[in-house]
Amino acid sequence: MTVTAKDLRFNVSFLFDVLSKGEDVTITHRGKAKAKLISYDDTEQTPKDDAMFGMWSDRDENIDTMVRNMRKRREF
Numbered sequence: 001m002t003v004t005a006k007d008l009r010f011n012v013s014f015l016f017d018v019l020s021k022g023e024d025v026t027i028t029h030r031g032k033a034k035a036k037l038i039s040y041d042d043t044e045q046t047p048k049d050d051a052m053f054g055m056w057s058d059r060d061e062n063i064d065t066m067v068r069n070m071r072k073r074r075e076f
Contacts, residue, residue, distance in 0.1 A: 002026045005034070 025037040
């Protein structure tokens with residue numbers, strides 16, 4: 001389905017109904033496609049593998065203590 005930006009402003013609840021049926025919505029502004037709304041499905045989501053998470057998991061130090069020490073005021 002293709003709608004204008006004006007339709008998006010005034011008919012949001014209708015667009016949510018369209019999305020709940022699984023249909024995608026393309027939003028146009030001045031005749032050109034600018035955005036696409038797709039229905040959200042929780043079952044499709046895969047667990048995110050964040051490479052930075054757990055980068056210090058092999059250390060024996062307490063991370064909370066280490067961060068507190070970094071935030072302490074420097075003494076000269």
